[in-house]
Amino acid sequence: MTEQRNEVQIPGDPALNPGDEQYFIAARNGSLLVGACRACGELHHYPRCLCPFCWSSDVELKPAAGTGTIYTFSVTRKGPDTPYCIAYVQLDEGPIMMTNIVDTDLDRVRIGQRVRLVCVPTDGEYAIPMFSPAQAGS
């Protein structure tokens, strides 16, 4: 299979619901936020107005380190604007989130691979949290 090093496409702003702004503004500033419950201590993703584990309303957004491990992935090779790599990444803090793996040879993406946060600016106001391999050239 030929090497397919994907070009990161510039995404548009996602259509936000009220309350989603803080997460995407933080991403524009290079930070990934996760939901954190002050009552039970659990972290969650995506952020909610209540803790999805104990339903406490005492929740906040906390910055994650931006490092994690690929839980699973798939390189989509047919269809509009292919190839691209969708994945679930497990953050070092625990939660698993949907994302894209970018800026790497897509044929070398593996489950268990260490990845780091790349916030890809949209063509509008925000950025989208994505990931690429933790070591350059890996």
Added chain:
Amino acid sequence: MAINDHAYIVGAYEHPLRYAPDHSVARLHAEVAKGAVEDAGLSKDDIDGFFCAGDAPGANPWSLANYLNLRKLKYLDSTDMGGCSYLMHVAHAAQAIAAGRCNVALITLAGRPRSEGISGTQVRVRGANLPESPYEMSYRPVTLNLYAMCAMRHMYEFGTTPEQLAWVKVAASRHARHNPNAMLRKPVSVEEVLASPLISDPLHRLDSCVVTDGGGAIVVARAEVAAQLHRPRIRIKGYGETTKHQDAGKIDLTYTGQAWSGPRAFEAAGVGPGDIQYASIYDSFTITVLLQLEDLGFCKKGEGGRFVQDGNLVAGIGRMPVNTDGGGLCNNHPSNRGGMTKIIEAVRQLRGEAHPELQVPGCALALASGIGGAIGHRHGAATLIMEREA
């Protein structure tokens, strides 16, 4: 309330078309409604319960009730859980009948995604106000890659191979060659599946179901009504339903909601996986079948790959005949929703009306499973156990 002594499947009909560019969706619904009611030996004004899902024009019952001019309705249900909606409808109809709310329930499904050019690699926007959309849609989740990510994880944890997944398609194709209406009638080999284009790793084009126009319908009736009809009576013996999602970040893609709905259905029916003589297993993709066979207890978790290989799902050859109509993988997946055709083929097997080459001898106990949505993020699951009354 126990449902299993009150309601029977008395009518079933699958539309013969797989490509219907000149049919409206309402016409397809009407043709399958008429087919199922005639199959039961009933007439239009016997229908006093009507069930439809998101494929119905307007996504609720009033437009089709108007088109079909159903005038006696006293029970309505538009539960929409994607492709498994129709298994839920059968059970909900049985519950409504057991509760005395209606006597004859009609369930219809129809659509024309093939004519409309809908495929599994398109991003489908499913509605406004979805809380997860801002956190997902930028990553371009599509039907194919959401299922592919589950296959990838299963391979990683359990050593499942692309060849084993391909066996699910091979089995379906060996059944479909006997079905004159099937969209894909040519038997394929493991090698041919693996040589078909890779759509989203590790799933190939031939790991995927067909995209078809058409539809199907079921009629569920009260025991007293069923007793007066001249059709084999198929009792609804057990049922379970659920939804499985991302658990707020504690995601586990190695199993489906069948792991929860299946045991409830078996418990209600008072039988176990080893008692099932025929199974219609929802087959949007090869991986969908493999995961559910494990989750329903036909084999242990992680052993699905070994279970499906070497023709074990082929009627007359393997231990567990699955999807003898050719399934969604080869026969029909109308409106991108495979649950209706799963029930219909189980009814054919229980009536002894499957193709003679594929009929399970003396088939008296069958299971149908349904999945709606995508197992990679959010899905519904329903399990239905049916018995032919001696």
